[in-house]
Amino acid sequence: MTTNIEQFNAHAPNSWQQEFIGKVVIKAKNATLTYQDGSEAIDLASGGFGHQQADITQAVKKQVALMPLSNRVMISPTLAEFVKTLDQATPAPLSVSYICNSGEEAFDGSLKLAKGLHRDRFKVVVVRGSDFGSLSFASLFKEINAPTLAHLPLKPVFVEANDEEMLLRAIDDETLAVVYEPVLVGDDITVLSADYLTCMRELCHQSQAIMIAYEVNSGMGRFGVDFASELSGIAPDTLVLGGALNGGCVPVGAYVTRKAINDAVYGDKNPSLHGSTTGGNPASCVAGQKAVEVLQSKKLSARQSTLGQRFSQELMCRDKVEVKHLGSLVLLNFANHKLADSFRQQAVAAGINIARGKENTLTLKAPLTITDREVDTAIATLNQVALNLFENKEIA
Amino acid sequence: MNREQVIDVCDNNWNPTAATMYRISHRTMEQSAHGQWIHDNEGNKFLDFACSYGVFIVGHTQSYIQQAVQKQLDQVAIKPYGSCDENTIKLMAKLADMLPGDLNRSYFCNSGAEAVELAMRAAFEANPKRKKMVVISDSYHGKTLGALNILGQTGHRTPFTPLMENVEYVPFGDIAAMKKAIGDGVSAVFIEPVLGGPYLQVPPAGYLKQIECLCRETGSLLIADEIQTAFGRAGKMFAIEYDNIVPDMIILSKGLTGGHAAIAVTVMSEALERKLIDEQGIDPRLLTSGSGGNPYNNTAALAAIEFIEQQDLTGRAQRLGTRLLTGMRQVCADYPQLVLEVPGIGLMTGLKCANPAVETAITMVMGKQNIHLGHSMNEKAAHPVLRFYPPLTVTEQEIDQCLAALEQTMKRLGSRPKLMFKVLNQLIKRQYTLPRKFLYKLTGVKQAA
Numbered sequence: 001m002t003t004n005i006e007q008f009n010a011h012a013p014n015s016w017q018q019e020f021i022g023k024v025v026i027k028a029k030n031a032t033l034t035y036q037d038g039s040e041a042i043d044l045a046s047g048g049f050g051h052q053q054a055d056i057t058q059a060v061k062k063q064v065a066l067m068p069l070s071n072r073v074m075i076s077p078t079l080a081e082f083v084k085t086l087d088q089a090t091p092a093p094l095s096v097s098y099i100c101n102s103g104e105e106a107f108d109g110s111l112k113l114a115k116g117l118h119r120d121r122f123k124v125v126v127v128r129g130s131d132f133g134s135l136s137f138a139s140l141f142k143e144i145n146a147p148t149l150a151h152l153p154l155k156p157v158f159v160e161a162n163d164e165e166m167l168l169r170a171i172d173d174e175t176l177a178v179v180y181e182p183v184l185v186g187d188d189i190t191v192l193s194a195d196y197l198t199c200m201r202e203l204c205h206q207s208q209a210i211m212i213a214y215e216v217n218s219g220m221g222r223f224g225v226d227f228a229s230e231l232s233g234i235a236p237d238t239l240v241l242g243g244a245l246n247g248g249c250v251p252v253g254a255y256v257t258r259k260a261i262n263d264a265v266y267g268d269k270n271p272s273l274h275g276s277t278t279g280g281n282p283a284s285c286v287a288g289q290k291a292v293e294v295l296q297s298k299k300l301s302a303r304q305s306t307l308g309q310r311f312s313q314e315l316m317c318r319d320k321v322e323v324k325h326l327g328s329l330v331l332l333n334f335a336n337h338k339l340a341d342s343f344r345q346q347a348v349a350a351g352i353n354i355a356r357g358k359e360n361t362l363t364l365k366a367p368l369t370i371t372d373r374e375v376d377t378a379i380a381t382l383n384q385v386a387l388n389l390f391e392n393k394e395i396a
Numbered sequence: 397m398n399r400e401q402v403i404d405v406c407d408n409n410w411n412p413t414a415a416t417m418y419r420i421s422h423r424t425m426e427q428s429a430h431g432q433w434i435h436d437n438e439g440n441k442f443l444d445f446a447c448s449y450g451v452f453i454v455g456h457t458q459s460y461i462q463q464a465v466q467k468q469l470d471q472v473a474i475k476p477y478g479s480c481d482e483n484t485i486k487l488m489a490k491l492a493d494m495l496p497g498d499l500n501r502s503y504f505c506n507s508g509a510e511a512v513e514l515a516m517r518a519a520f521e522a523n524p525k526r527k528k529m530v531v532i533s534d535s536y537h538g539k540t541l542g543a544l545n546i547l548g549q550t551g552h553r554t555p556f557t558p559l560m561e562n563v564e565y566v567p568f569g570d571i572a573a574m575k576k577a578i579g580d581g582v583s584a585v586f587i588e589p590v591l592g593g594p595y596l597q598v599p600p601a602g603y604l605k606q607i608e609c610l611c612r613e614t615g616s617l618l619i620a621d622e623i624q625t626a627f628g629r630a631g632k633m634f635a636i637e638y639d640n641i642v643p644d645m646i647i648l649s650k651g652l653t654g655g656h657a658a659i660a661v662t663v664m665s666e667a668l669e670r671k672l673i674d675e676q677g678i679d680p681r682l683l684t685s686g687s688g689g690n691p692y693n694n695t696a697a698l699a700a701i702e703f704i705e706q707q708d709l710t711g712r713a714q715r716l717g718t719r720l721l722t723g724m725r726q727v728c729a730d731y732p733q734l735v736l737e738v739p740g741i742g743l744m745t746g747l748k749c750a751n752p753a754v755e756t757a758i759t760m761v762m763g764k765q766n767i768h769l770g771h772s773m774n775e776k777a778a779h780p781v782l783r784f785y786p787p788l789t790v791t792e793q794e795i796d797q798c799l800a801a802l803e804q805t806m807k808r809l810g811s812r813p814k815l816m817f818k819v820l821n822q823l824i825k826r827q828y829t830l831p832r833k834f835l836y837k838l839t840g841v842k843q844a845a
Binding site for chain 1: 397399401402403405406408409410411412413414417418423424425426427428429434436437442444446447448449451452456457462465466469470471472473474475476477478479480481482485486488489491492500501502503504506507508509510513516517520521524527538539540541542544545551552555556557558559560561562649650655656657658659664669673678679680681682683684685686687688689690691692693768771773774775828829
């Protein structure tokens, strides 16, 4: 009889196979995953909102029973409720949302908005090291080594984080948009400074280029504030959301922009120019709306800072590994790649999932709703892994 | 929020022209849906022959799929990094089993446009020396800025042009034009096996096979976009079965979850994936979706496919499609000034209207009889096809109900002077730029927003 694992290997795409840990998940709650073989793991790889948040799951289940997707002929109250919530939750002057199926689509949509505003501009200034998701322009802006991406019509010009001189040289009247993550996570955690973003803001104002903040990773509380743009106090023209906006339940993406920009591009156009088959469907809008409500009512943003401090202070590998954090995102810098990968493999074997790292670095991304007990278990297990790795002691 | 408040929010925080459209067409708010029927907040119910252009292929909130997704929502809804759930694995195996040849690698995405973009990147990487894509004029492959590069429908593309060069558009069904465009070989040919959207057109027999031969001869990739046609809509599980072709990639979406979740999948042939990985050394990040492939969505898809097979809905689409199409042709035969043609195959049917005003008028009059049709909202199309896409679970009685309403509608509209539709058409072409107050007055909207 063919096993699940054999079937997975026969049909799963290469990208999934590369990260597969050989387990079939049957249940998940907050950060704890239960597998088909009866084992459990704590997920520090996926980030996201966290699984089975009761308020969200119940609301989504109710909506799914009534009407999961819109017929798109009639008015959608769930969509209206969600865009109203996003208007209130995001920094002023952002007020108009485009709701779609994923953060990836939302980023693409933000570029489309900019292209609609400046049809004859092709240059996009990109803050190097940002993540923009997995669609075509995102791949181009992430500098994935694929010459064929040059076929695409937008042309990136890369600038370094917090280098105002480079911004001054790069942003001009041919610039369509400037795209960035407010916090860059690589072999360090880099927060774009208020001065740098003020400079960007002014240059975008002069050139009419659209300032696009990609907050699929940083939005929804990850760095101790609801949106990382709040760290500098500089609001973009367009804020891109996704990821944890799904409430651990139904994927959803959105960008929120200024009304003047939206009206200039879509204000007198056929409404179908600006929508999709399933974008803004009721189930996803309920998931997104509830995710924002829970973020605020349970003060998840403030809690992320506490979580990050706990990991930072309680992980017992300080002399061997450099530990940094911002919010609940924790960065572990090892002496070399081999050590980092051994740590990851042993952690996974011990039931703590960590994503593959780059170079000598591993990133711990707990779900926003990870429980204190799960954090206790994760830290204790990782300390055992460190002890075993650095002092060759057996894992208890 | 009441209806007016909801429309105000749509106006201020979402899509201003959609808000205007809701007002002037006197739309109500959707509340729930079951089977072929949609219920609004005012106690009305509507027969759904629009199906969101094919999404609700087994009707709304179908109980077999509901059971499966409600159970899954209680377990795990979002895919965790590094693992996979049982239903996703079963779905991948099921798709491989259903599809011809070695189409057996499922690349999951969140939407058709995302899946189209993935296919586009794969095609470019498979043969990096080739830059040209061949696409059908008036085809539809999604509206992300990436997918717009190969979108045939100019109305959606023009506001964002110039876009990617080296894209050639050829008329559907014209094999000589296709041969000329492919020449010695291109990167890829994108084809909808039945041209969808407001340009609904069934190809001549053998057309798809000829394209497949041209692609094989020249080493060009063939990409079948079955987003609108698959899972029985066109009377076969996949429309490529009409000519027994095996594309290098097939893109599936709309009907895949039986109207339960956003999903799309690009299924790639084993040979192409091997070429990309072993020969081209492609970076796997180019062929992935950061958030696609979730247990909730895939559970819905697996249950929907099982239901379609169990109920033989493809056979049902053929049988009832014949009944619907024959009836539509009979009703419209007396009104050549309004309906030019009645194209269709399976339950993928429509009325090719004289102009967008006629399409709008038929939609509105049918709407007053509580029947929703698939209005194209495409005022750029000279002769838009008003789509009749009922769920494959539609009953003979419901088809007859729709045909009776159509007969009443055509009688009513057929008595109007031709000039009225010409004038109305000029209005429709400009409707989004006209002052709101004028539109409200014209359509009897009482409040002055």
